[in-house]
Amino acid sequence: QVQLVQSGAEVKKPGASVKVSCKVSGYTLTELSMHWVRQAPGKGLEWMGGFDPEDGETIYAQKFQGRVTMTEDTSTDTAYMELSSLRSEDTAVYYCATYSSGLFDYWGQGTLVTVSS
Amino acid sequence: DIQMTQSPSSLSASVGDRVTITCQASQDISNYLNWYQQKPGKAPKLLIYDASNLETGVPSRFSGSGSGTDFTFTISSLQPEDIATYYCQQYDNLPMYTFGQGTKLEIK
Numbered sequence: 508q509v510q511l512v513q514s515g516a517e518v519k520k521p522g523a524s525v526k527v528s529c530k531v532s533g534y535t536l537t538e539l540s541m542h543w544v545r546q547a548p549g550k551g552l553e554w555m556g557g558f559d560p561e562d563g564e565t566i567y568a569q570k571f572q573g574r575v576t577m578t579e580d581t582s583t584d585t586a587y588m589e590l591s592s593l594r595s596e597d598t599a600v601y602y603c604a605t606y607s608s609g610l611f612d613y614w615g616q617g618t619l620v621t622v623s624s
Numbered sequence: 625d626i627q628m629t630q631s632p633s634s635l636s637a638s639v640g641d642r643v644t645i646t647c648q649a650s651q652d653i654s655n656y657l658n659w660y661q662q663k664p665g666k667a668p669k670l671l672i673y674d675a676s677n678l679e680t681g682v683p684s685r686f687s688g689s690g691s692g693t694d695f696t697f698t699i700s701s702l703q704p705e706d707i708a709t710y711y712c713q714q715y716d717n718l719p720m721y722t723f724g725q726g727t728k729l730e731i732k
Binding site for chain 2: 542544551552553554559561566568602604609610611612614615616617
């Protein structure tokens with residue numbers, strides 16, 4: 508059984524960066540394809556990007572390209588999502604989720620990132 | 625980009641009712657569609673994959689159907705614990721993934 512435990516809530520000022528972590532247990536990170544999905548308050552789910560097992564590359568939604576970086580530390584089975592140049596519209600809950608054959612099957616508990624001056 | 629349109633955006637029904645939610649894709653996505661349930665303050669949970677396959681452990685009152693551009697999600701007999709927001713998600717346009725805007729289900 509895969510378990511994903513994310514880092515705690517963050518408050519950031521506009522223009523800053525945030526780095527959210529997602530610790531994997533039950534499997535190793537190398538056995539999984541990790542993606543990130545966010546949800547603004549009262550809004551729907553928005554896919555941000557993740558590891559594409561087809562070509563072994565990390566792919567990002569066009570909306571976030573240039574501002575987001577997704578990395579992995581296989582020695583600690585921890586995935587990271589860093590978002591830069593934060594603005595108020597980036598206030599959201601950020602989820603890590605494992606991807607398999609078109610679906611997202613295991614999810615972290617979510618990390619609230621608040622962007623406020 | 626493929627757009628996913630869910631309807632209705634919100635729905636109120638009574639315990640025991642049959643509930644139906646629709647999801648329409650902006651182009652043919654075959655059966656590359658999944659359904660998720662999200663309860664307040666919780667992460668989404670996969671219910672249905674490939675349009676009509678029930679995820680292991682999900683009650684049989686949940687079902688999905690459709691292909692091409694039009695899909696349906698059904699709860700055959702609404703239970704109090706089914707109060708949640710439901711999302712469809714397409715994966716035809718790999719490696720890009722799109723969710724519908726969600727349907728909030730409430731008890732009448």
